[in-house]
Amino acid sequence: xxxxxxxxxxxxxxxxxxxxxxxxxxxxxxxxxxxxxxxxxxxxxxxxxxxxxxxxxxxxxxxxxxxxxxxxxxxxxxxxxxxxxxxxxxxxxxxxxxxxxxxxxxxxxxxxxxxxxxxxxxxxxxxxxxxxxxxxxxxxxxxxxxxxxxxxxxxxxxxxxxxxxxxxxxxxxxxxxxxxxxxxxxxxxxxxxxxxxxxxxxxxxxxxxxxxxxxxxxxxxxxxxxxxxxxxxxxxxxxxxxxxxxxxxxxxxxxxxxxxxxxxxxxxxxxxxxxxxxxxxxxxxxxxxxxxxxxxxxxxxxxxxxxxxxxxxxxxxxxxxxxxxxxxxxxxxxxxxxxxxxxxxxxxxxxxxxxxxxxxxxxxxxxxxxxxxxxxxxxxxxxxxxxxxxxxxxxxxxxxxxxxxxxxxxxxxxxxxxxxxxxxxxxxxxxxxxxxxxxxxxxxxxxxxxxxxxxxxxxxxxxxxxxxxxxxxxxxxxxxxxxxxxxxxxxxxxxxxxxxxxxxxxxxxxxxxxxxxxxxxxxxxxxxxxxxxxxxxxxxxxxxxxxxxxxxxxxxxxxxxxxxxxxxxxxxxxxxxxxxxxxxxxxxxxxxxxxxxxxxxxxxxxxxxxxxxxxxxxxxxxxxxxxxxxxxxxxxxxxxxxxxxxxxxxxxxxxxxxxxxxxxxxxxxxxxxxxxxxxxxxxxxxxxxxxxxxxxxxxxxxxxxxxxxx
Amino acid sequence: xxxxxxxxxxxxxxxxxxxxxxxxxxxxxxxxxxxxxxxxxxxxxxxxxxxxx
Numbered sequence: 001x002x003x004x005x006x007x008x009x010x011x012x013x014x015x016x017x018x019x020x021x022x023x024x025x026x027x028x029x030x031x032x033x034x035x036x037x038x039x040x041x042x043x044x045x046x047x048x049x050x051x052x053x054x055x056x057x058x059x060x061x062x063x064x065x066x067x068x069x070x071x072x073x074x075x076x077x078x079x080x081x082x083x084x085x086x087x088x089x090x091x092x093x094x095x096x097x098x099x100x101x102x103x104x105x106x107x108x109x110x111x112x113x114x115x116x117x118x119x120x121x122x123x124x125x126x127x128x129x130x131x132x133x134x135x136x137x138x139x140x141x142x143x144x145x146x147x148x149x150x151x152x153x154x155x156x157x158x159x160x161x162x163x164x165x166x167x168x169x170x171x172x173x174x175x176x177x178x179x180x181x182x183x184x185x186x187x188x189x190x191x192x193x194x195x196x197x198x199x200x201x202x203x204x205x206x207x208x209x210x211x212x213x214x215x216x217x218x219x220x221x222x223x224x225x226x227x228x229x230x231x232x233x234x235x236x237x238x239x240x241x242x243x244x245x246x247x248x249x250x251x252x253x254x255x256x257x258x259x260x261x262x263x264x265x266x267x268x269x270x271x272x273x274x275x276x277x278x279x280x281x282x283x284x285x286x287x288x289x290x291x292x293x294x295x296x297x298x299x300x301x302x303x304x305x306x307x308x309x310x311x312x313x314x315x316x317x318x319x320x321x322x323x324x325x326x327x328x329x330x331x332x333x334x335x336x337x338x339x340x341x342x343x344x345x346x347x348x349x350x351x352x353x354x355x356x357x358x359x360x361x362x363x364x365x366x367x368x369x370x371x372x373x374x375x376x377x378x379x380x381x382x383x384x385x386x387x388x389x390x391x392x393x394x395x396x397x398x399x400x401x402x403x404x405x406x407x408x409x410x411x412x413x414x415x416x417x418x419x420x421x422x423x424x425x426x427x428x429x430x431x432x433x434x435x436x437x438x439x440x441x442x443x444x445x446x447x448x449x450x451x452x453x454x455x456x457x458x459x460x461x462x463x464x465x466x467x468x469x470x471x472x473x474x475x476x477x478x479x480x481x482x483x484x485x486x487x488x489x490x491x492x493x494x495x496x497x498x499x500x501x502x503x504x505x506x507x508x509x510x511x512x513x514x515x516x517x518x519x520x521x522x523x524x525x526x527x528x529x530x531x532x533x534x535x536x537x538x539x540x541x542x543x544x545x546x547x548x549x550x551x552x553x554x555x556x557x558x559x560x561x562x563x564x565x566x567x568x569x570x571x572x573x574x575x576x577x578x579x580x581x582x583x584x585x586x587x588x589x590x591x592x593x594x595x596x597x598x599x600x601x602x603x604x605x606x607x608x609x610x611x612x613x614x615x616x617x618x619x620x621x622x623x624x625x626x627x628x629x630x631x632x633x634x635x636x637x638x639x640x641x642x643x644x645x646x647x648x649x650x651x652x653x654x655x656x657x658x659x660x661x662x663x664x665x666x667x668x669x670x671x672x673x674x675x676x677x678x679x680x681x682x683x684x685x686x687x688x689x690x691x692x693x694x695x696x697x698x699x700x701x702x703x704x705x706x707x708x709x710x
Numbered sequence: 711x712x713x714x715x716x717x718x719x720x721x722x723x724x725x726x727x728x729x730x731x732x733x734x735x736x737x738x739x740x741x742x743x744x745x746x747x748x749x750x751x752x753x754x755x756x757x758x759x760x761x762x763x
Binding site: 005008014082083085153154155156157158164166169170176192196197199200204226227230231232233236237239240244247248251252267276466467468469471516 | 713714716717720721723724725726727728731732735737738740741743747748749750751752754755756757762
């Protein structure tokens with residue numbers, strides 16, 4: 001067989017690597033700003049785009065989809081070509097993918113700062129960007145599968161399987177979760193409402209962790225760890241089980257984000273069961289990665305790349321042990337809505353994704369430039385500073401999580417709540433300060449890496465097209481023995497195990513279908529009515545300002561929560577919530593029963609400067625709400641969009657909605673005027689007060705005669 | 711909870727895809743050998759003499 005000569009495309013790898021570093025710095029700076037804002041609220045600068053509610057989505061989107069995203073593509077373009085012994089199928093598609101993805105990132109940053117958001121965590125981007133993501137993802141998929149098809153190596157190494165799994169699942173998650181009803185060019189409402197929206201969102205959210213932050217990085221681990229250690233993976237068999245088992249189990253674990261919420265109980269249990277099962281494949285993979293270094297620990301002492309990999313894999317092990325634990329209902333009752341979750345994700349993000357990326361870059365960049373790293377010592381310093389940063393980040397946040405839960409759940413001997421929300425908020429203030437310090441240290445390490453690369457690559461030239469040789473693939477696969485269709489499984493207990501797992505998973509699901517079809521899962525509540533036009537506008541302001549980043553709208557059925565916030569939340573209360581706004585973190589108190597708790601004047605003054613009303617509050621001020629006019633021009637389109645997705649506004653209501661809006665707004669304005677607070681009726685502050693005063697009110701009126709809410 | 715049906719269809723179709731992929735990979739003989747693939751990736755097929763291995 002004739003050996004063929006071909007060239008690996010290293011230029012695309014270089015560009016993705018640079019993008020990874022650039023967006024890493026940007027995303028982490030945004031994170032640092034957000035962390036500092038939680039200790040010094042003045043750093044919100046009284047300016048809409050720089051308030052925490054907008055900075056935090058910029059941070060999460062930047063580190064996940066820009067930093068880790070480009071990290072995935074860097075490793076994928078480098079390893080896929082070498083694993084398939086071929087150049088990428090099309091250079092043109094590679095570059096469309098590269099520039100398309102960077103354009104999406106820039107568009108995402110601009111729109112998020114400007115307040116265009118769907119209000120669904122980690123899926124905040126508005127519909128035109130969602131469509132662009134889909135298209136660019138298809139380009140990547142076409143290029144990737146075409147490359148795999150024209151490969152010169154029949155066997156698909158396990159890393160390639162992880163890339164395939166990632167691509168397929170992310171495509172599906174993104175499409176299903178992004179069903180939106182456009183209102184205008186940059187505004188849409190989630191197709192789903194309330195509990196349904198929550199379930200889809202966390203099915204997506206959890207699997208974004210699974211299939212964007214985990215499986216592609218496992219693919220990278222299975223390629224770069226053996227390469228850097230120059231030793232085969234500990235057990236190839238294990239890696240295959242790892243892949244198939246992980247893929248099958250992960251997708252069902254989403255509901256563990258909704259434990260004790262209004263989600264039907266059986267769905268919560270399903271999520272918990274699959275989450276516990278996840279320990280096995282996750283730890284199998286983690287140990288497989290670590291044991292690849294068996295007999296090479298002497299190299300770990302000297303090679304910073306391997307040091308990064310060891311800590312990355314260890315952090316993967318810690319987060320994937322912690323994840324299932326957090327999915328237990330009794331643990332989740334403590335951790336949910338607190339900084340514990342934040343600590344958990346950052347062990348994964350900083351340790352697993354961050355360190356694996358750094359190790360990969362230190363290994364790969366000098367190679368494609370055919371040079372050696374400027375300073376191993378500096379890389380070692382980066383490693384230690386980064387590790388210290390992770391510890392200084394995680395430990396205070398775990399502490400803050402416990403403190404939060406203990407203080408919130410405590411009762412005095414007389415049966416009263418022990419602490420006010422603000423007592424807790426003040427108590428964890430120093431811990432948040434330490435967290436910011438940890439994050440800053442981690443970022444210092446990144447800057448050391450940037451300096452190291454500048455020095456390394458100065459004067460070096462990129463091997464843009466790296467020559468390689470391999471024999472072409474034989475036309476047809478000839479098995480060594482003649483197999484009966486199922487003989488392979490009889491001889492292979494490992495595959496038997498995997499297949500059984502599949503059967504169990506799918507079988508279990510079909511068993512559950514009849515349960516799903518029962519309508520009683522979301523009992524309807526007659527008193528729950530659609531939002532008035534003014535409240536709807538107020539709700540959109542609530543979403544725009546990212547209030548859900550700090551405030552939940554979900555009272556769990558616990559003694560302390562019911563005592564503090566009121567009646568626990570029912571599924572039927574959220575049927576008109578497109579999107580749901582349950583939130584995932586209580587930096588501020590829950591708002592599910594906010595309506596009627598304080599007078600309008602309290603909210604008015606609170607929005608001017610929260611820390612004047614509530615001493616020690618870290619909430620930003622929202623002065624622009626007093627200047628901006630309510631966007632009444634959009635009211636008819638919003639009413640129509642809501643009607644299309646099932647909210648029962650009467651036909652033709654869009655035409656008179658604005659007069660209802662003004663009538664309600666004038667009522668609030670007059671009420672405020674009585675307390676000598678002057679504002680025009682058409683200001684945004686009126687709309688957001690109307691919305692907050694509506695929250696949780698519907699079921700309070702259940703026993704009264706049916707009147708229009710509010 | 712009609713949305714669960716959507717999620718089920720979505721999730722099961724993913725599961726179905728992977729099942730098909732698994733069977734395909736087995737039929738292709740990808741699981742026949744778990745010794746050489748992990749070692750093969752350690753070798754670069756580059757021909758340039760000054761490329762680092």
